[in-house]
Amino acid sequence: MRTLDKDGYALPPVYQETVPTTENKTGLWRFLTPIRREKISPCRKSCPLENNIPRWINEVKEGNWGKAWSVMKKYNPFPAITGHVCYRFCEDECSRGFLDEAVHIGEMEKKIGLWRHRNYKFSETKPGNAEANEGKKPEVAIAGSGPAGLSCAYYLNVLGAKVTILEKMSQAGGLLATGIPEYRLPRDILQKELDILQSEGIIIKTGLKVGKDITLNDLRKNYAAVLLAVGAQESKLPQIAGDAVSEVAGAVEFLRDIHLNKIKKVQGQIVVIGGGNAAVDAACMAKLQGADKVTLLYRRTREEMPAHSDEVNAAREAGVDFVFCAVLQEIIGGEKIQKIRACRAAPSRRGERLQILAETAFDLDCDFLIMAVGQESGLSRFSSLSFSADGIAENGAAVFAAGDALSGPATVADAIFSGRKAALLLAGILWPEKNISNLSVASSLNGNEPIVELEHLNPRLFLRQGRFNTAEDEAGRCFGCGICNNCGVCWAFCPDLAVGGSDFEILLDYCKGCGICVRECPTGVLEMEEVSSGGA
Template sequence: MANEKQTAESSRTFRRYEDGDTTPESWQDYIFKAGWSYKCPVYVQRTPTCQNGCPAGEDIRGWLDVVRGLDKPPAEVSWQEHAFRRLTRANPFPGIMGYVCPAPCEEGCNRRAVEDHVGINAVEQFIGEAALAGRFHFAKPLEESGKRVAIIGGGPGGLACAYQLRLKGHACTIFEAREQLGGMLRYGLPNYRTPPAVVEGEIQRILDLGVTIKTGVRVGRDVSFEDLDRDFDAVFWAIGTQVGRIPEIPGAHAPNCVGGIEFLREFNEGRMPSVPRRIVVVGGGDTSIDVTTVARKLGGFAATKPDGSPLTYTADMVTQAAIHSGQKVTLTSVLPTAKLKASEREVEDARSLDVAILGNVMPLAVTLDADGRACGVRFAPCEHGKDGKRVRVPGDEIEIPADLVVFAIGQVADMTGLEALDNGRHAIAAGPGLQVLGHPKHFVGGDIITPHLLATAIGHATVAADGIDALLKGQAVARRPHIDKRHFDIREGLPTRALPVDGKVTSPAFVHNFEDRAHREVIKSDALFLAHFSTTPRLARTERRLAEIFTEGGTRIMPLDEAQAVAEAKRCMSCGLCLECDNCVVFCPQVAVKKVPRDQKALGYYVTTDYTRCIGCHICADVCPAGYIQMGLGE
């Protein structure tokens, strides 16, 4: 019986014949079947699965091709800067993303069909760190449009929109209710997950484009909706969801019951000198894990003022108070412990800090003492029915003692003063192009539409910025493509000598018989020649345990070095775009497939076909590892 390794090797092996075949097929019959004889190679660009899974819409294959050396940088530009510029067309926060993004791109990576996904997030982290170390900056717009855009909210979505709009030449003013920009990056994540220097550096790089900021100003209180309409040509709403949702159960509004976001904000601002002895956290997602690990081991963080000086309390002070009090932290979830929404590594860290995790329980009520403060939480066993709704199941109720109850079950927006935009669910309704319904000058993005990932807010910012740009130019907000990402354009890298006399290419077909289907087609692993790729283990980053961070300081995820980042990028299979492997040139029996002249080649323009020689034998398509060659001339 074949073992797993043999099965995996077999699945990656291309075979013209299968076991049991005894008679070879006539090559003449294979090539000249009715209706097939005209089929010759066409070069088809499709969207890779990693890019399709990226909510920020990054051209992941493109910047990985830079790191691996396929896409050469211009003269006097390092490959690190070239990769940075390719990546940040969609996302201005490569360093931050490298630390905190759960990397949905990796879940769909076609390399999984060989052995393991490419460490996309690890390479992104390296690029982000290299950009900060090299002091890479964004190029300011060559011309100013004279248009003014108000951006409400200085979190990642608002900052990303300001970045995209400044590149288009529009003046931007960010209104932020808090004293510092950053939103959830600064106030909602522990510093061991996002180093403050990375957050500060990537925010400042955007501000250096000439963004006006007004902090400590709350729209709806200090500035009215009517003021924005009068003073600005367009408005982008990125106010996020700043208030933790509290369940509608008895006792949940006691003074020592708080939302998970508020709890983390208190710590990140250094305003909580100690924590109670018994803490019950209701949740199961990443925020709830952050709460439990912070409360159990790290305590407060050495949050800093703008000048870099520490705020009131240090991590040591708070943590010692927690540990010496014999603190007990319990995390509960309506989901089974094996199916918590938090990432596996976060759950394991919580367990390593002796956090008790209890699944399949639903909160019934918060028990109050004589002073009206929470002293426990009562739970009942539950499970999820076929419709996805939780239902109570037979079993004894339990009560967990608590001096503090933290509800990390989601967030809602504070719409005070913004009732004109409230869709009735503490959110803003968006139409096509993320225009606010009923308010054509206004656009919206991020968690205020629906809470999701940091990358999602950044993707929304790009879509909204494009819509705002169209509006300010007097154009209709365009319908978005089916696959709405930042796509590679083959024409960008073509040398001048490869272009027509006027230096312009109006159609990619000028290059060779090329079709760009990236806006409507995703390439899957079954379209690749997987046998081309040898088994190459992923270079995983070092992930430190929280106990180690507590004693030694630093961050959780350690970046790859340069050699490791390049090696990991070389594992990318360049799905849907030429890998420059020479297979099609080597195996073509008619010598019909040839390399383009060296001084004309560019990424995606590496080979061409002499159709006077091609007999449609399909061999070039069969051995193309990236699935870039398709037979059919336009089919």
């Protein structure tokens, strides 16, 4: 029976109360289910450190510098350094480059590092004033305070070891202090990193050369494990006709002498032989230090130079002359060098045999010759030891090698990565029963991880936009390849409201499996997977 309301109006008949459609589990319609599977971004893939770049960029976007640093430090404890010196292979591979311009990753990395420097609170206790319970910590000695040594020291310290670094030079930092020109890495940045490491409890002893001032055996006796991160800091000087002159130096040594102020001024005409970063750095440094003319001779073409284009461009700007397809033949002069003689080679690729062209000899005036045709690993002085590719001493001693010493000359990022890997290896020795968590030290990729391809991405969600001035805005340009950066696109476009609003989880009760979220996902983290039976 219908009833009347208080005014006497009949109420519309109601036959059944309505029920929300949420009663209707449309997830049963589904044949395919969207799932999140993280993938390796192109930037990460190209990064020597395998740095999870999209992850920390995602934090920078929100202005969460602290969180960005927390992500960063698992991969790279020295972003202030790499932010200055890394060649940014990541930016070459950045997916955004296909739309407009690569994301300015290096600049953001540097800012995270500088944020860390600004915000680091130095501890009251001076380094070396070991606390009482430190005795329980396993002790590790690291020979060499270059990027590999520092990196390994950092991670082992984080994992709970007591680390002592032994540096043969009077200054810590290895190549960072004595190899890389100051215009690329301001020395206060390095100093700050060293200060922080020491504040964290790492002991750095300078002026101690392992194998000379202290023997490896002594170290093995006093420490639970030893890492040799002694670099490749001796130039190979090939025999050249007429070479008995004093005005010839290796590039590494030349740079070191400049950084150590042993060379105060450079004059006259300088010739540099080589095509690697050391050659270009030396040439550039020579010019900046006052040389009248610096000529760099490289035996192959410009494209074949191993040196990074950033370096080459810097040298060009500094006024270094480049002569390609030229091979040093002879040093001319008596006690004092006067000229060098070179000849032309046919253009060739690296690895190919060089073909010298007949009757192409030419002379160059030369007051000082810098040779940068290869570096010797510091391990050569420990000839009794041989190391596996991973840097494990093959005679079973708890001795490891890392960095350039192990791999030959490479980039700073490579060295830091090598140090990180070594830290995990050493940890296995120090705490055999302990499961080293990936939370504080990222382990290396195994090569089987899925990689983000361009077709996974959805660049049309982005407007073309050049680089921004602020890091936060610039971080917004990052596609976030391969990770879920909470962009919310899956949530926004779901016709079935089957994506949760807080952490964007798929609500299987309602997901009909249309796949719009997967298609629209700008990062490629979502993919469709077959379900054996429909529904939740």
